[in-house]
Amino acid sequence: MKSIGLLALLLVASAAIADDSSSVEEGLVPAEPCTPDTKCELPNCRCSSTNIPGGLLPRNTPQFVTVTFDDGINVNNIITYRNTLYNRFNSNGCPAGATFYVSHEYTNYVIVNELYNQGFEIALHSISHRTPQTYWLEATTEDMKKEFGDQKIQMAHLANIPYESIKGMRIPFLQMTGNASFEVMKEYDLEYDCTWPTTAHTNPGLWPYTLDYASTQDCIVPPCPTASFPGLWVKPLVTWSDLQGVPCSFVDACFFTPDRTDEDAWYEFIVTNFERHYLGNRAPFGFFVHEAFLSAWPAVTRAFVRFMDLVNNLPDAFMVNAHEVIDWVKNPVPTDKYKAQSCRRFIPTNCTPRSCGPLNSSHNGMDYWMQICNVCPRVYPWVGNPLGL
Numbered sequence: 001m002k003s004i005g006l007l008a009l010l011l012v013a014s015a016a017i018a019d020d021s022s023s024v025e026e027g028l029v030p031a032e033p034c035t036p037d038t039k040c041e042l043p044n045c046r047c048s049s050t051n052i053p054g055g056l057l058p059r060n061t062p063q064f065v066t067v068t069f070d071d072g073i074n075v076n077n078i079i080t081y082r083n084t085l086y087n088r089f090n091s092n093g094c095p096a097g098a099t100f101y102v103s104h105e106y107t108n109y110v111i112v113n114e115l116y117n118q119g120f121e122i123a124l125h126s127i128s129h130r131t132p133q134t135y136w137l138e139a140t141t142e143d144m145k146k147e148f149g150d151q152k153i154q155m156a157h158l159a160n161i162p163y164e165s166i167k168g169m170r171i172p173f174l175q176m177t178g179n180a181s182f183e184v185m186k187e188y189d190l191e192y193d194c195t196w197p198t199t200a201h202t203n204p205g206l207w208p209y210t211l212d213y214a215s216t217q218d219c220i221v222p223p224c225p226t227a228s229f230p231g232l233w234v235k236p237l238v239t240w241s242d243l244q245g246v247p248c249s250f251v252d253a254c255f256f257t258p259d260r261t262d263e264d265a266w267y268e269f270i271v272t273n274f275e276r277h278y279l280g281n282r283a284p285f286g287f288f289v290h291e292a293f294l295s296a297w298p299a300v301t302r303a304f305v306r307f308m309d310l311v312n313n314l315p316d317a318f319m320v321n322a323h324e325v326i327d328w329v330k331n332p333v334p335t336d337k338y339k340a341q342s343c344r345r346f347i348p349t350n351c352t353p354r355s356c357g358p359l360n361s362s363h364n365g366m367d368y369w370m371q372i373c374n375v376c377p378r379v380y381p382w383v384g385n386p387l388g389l
């Protein structure tokens with residue numbers, strides 16, 4: 001009798017433990033819902049919402065446009081970046097921004113250094129960018145440390161850019177990894193994630209928010225975070241609508257699009273998506289794309305350039321580095337005040353280019369050559385050995 005009672009107690013106890021661990025992993029605090037009495041205030045806390053930060057009216061809110069490119073940076077795709085992004089200015093006289101989510105394999109770090117010194121944002125997109133996508137779905141915190149925490153160290157070292165300048169990340173295939181990626185962000189002092197798409201909050205659009213409290217964002221590519229991460233920002237990918245109304249996170253992933261040789265139709269397609277933001281709640285508008293798509297379709301590139309020209313001529317729209325959007329949301333000011341602020345500053349760095357190779361890689365036995373701004377590594381830098389020591 002006594003032993004049955006004890007067994008029942010043990011079962012109840014273990015069920016309670018199982019319940020806890022099903023929401024968050026050990027050592028993490030479950031995120032509580034954000035309610036009207038929740039104390040969460042800028043600059044360091046913001047609940048997920050389509051409300052304009054600072055309670056501004058749409059007409060007084062700067063319309064931010066973030067152009068981002070993913071994956072490796074090399075001698076081929078830099079041509080497009082130089083041709084389309086360099087020497088471009090917003091209506092406030094400040095240089096236009098763009099953000100590069102860089103993956104390590106085949107990346108030329110001398111060119112990363114060049115992009116950084118042009119004032120663009122360098123962010124993380126993993127060391128391996130490996131397939132299959134399920135690798136990322138199942139990735140543990142330890143895996144994510146080796147892919148992103150180590151990549152921050154690697155990027156700063158090989159491209160010779162300040163460690164502190166690297167603030168953002170995007171996971172390959174936009175595959176969320178639950179709490180794991182955010183644990184790594186906390187540990188490695190990363191400030192925002194730009195992986196999480198929303199199709200439910202596009203009109204009005206979802207603004208960036210922190211993970212102090214439970215997110216109300218739709219989880220398109222689960223698992224999404226369930227724990228509380230005070231001060232870590234989510235910059236949602238507010239999806240576009242293609243010609244049939246099907247959502248797409250990346251411009252090159254839109255399915256029902258105008259003919260890719262029809263510049264005018266593409267220009268209109270881009271502007272129609274932009275207007276949902278500009279004529280709505282002015283949630284930041286993203287142009288998320290891979291360079292290969294632009295170089296394959298010159299008419300689309302011309303439409304993209306025309307769109308940037310349009311934005312750069314609008315008095316209240318600004319093409320900025322993704323991180324600058326987070327900066328603004330922390331301290332939201334109306335457009336007239338924003339325009340009076342000084343332009344972004346960064347610490348220029350130099351690069352003494354070195355060509356290194358052949359460098360053997362332990363993961364596939366191949367030899368690689370690298371262009372970097374530091375002493376040559378012994379082997380090809382990879383997951384678990386980010387500096388190639």
Ligand SMILES: [Zn+2]
Nearest residue numbers: 070071172173
């Ligand atoms: Zn990618």
